[in-house]
Amino acid sequence: MPKKRKSGGKTGSSKGNFGKVQCVNCGRFVARSKAKAVTRRTNLVDSRMFGELKKSGTIIMGGSTKAYYCISCSIHKRMYAQRAKDERRTD
Numbered sequence: 001m002p003k004k005r006k007s008g009g010k011t012g013s014s015k016g017n018f019g020k021v022q023c024v025n026c027g028r029f030v031a032r033s034k035a036k037a038v039t040r041r042t043n044l045v046d047s048r049m050f051g052e053l054k055k056s057g058t059i060i061m062g063g064s065t066k067a068y069y070c071i072s073c074s075i076h077k078r079m080y081a082q083r084a085k086d087e088r089r090t091d
Helices: 047-055 071-076
Strands: 020-022 029-031 036-042 063-069
Touching: 063 071
Parallel strands: none
Antiparallel strands: 020 029, 036 063
């Protein structure tokens, strides 16, 4: 059976094994190089308080959260789409 991808669907170099991360949606364990990472910015203060602090000229630091999704969950949530038929590999 022919191999679909030379990389096996993973990113990165010839490092070898990558650590496993858990999918946020379904809980499946996936190699970190194969999982799709989504970084979201989060506010550490309430929205009403944010406006008041901003008016007073305060610098408000924001946090960020990183979530990992397996391939099937990321496609299901429409973060990534399949390529069009004419753009797919034919050989």
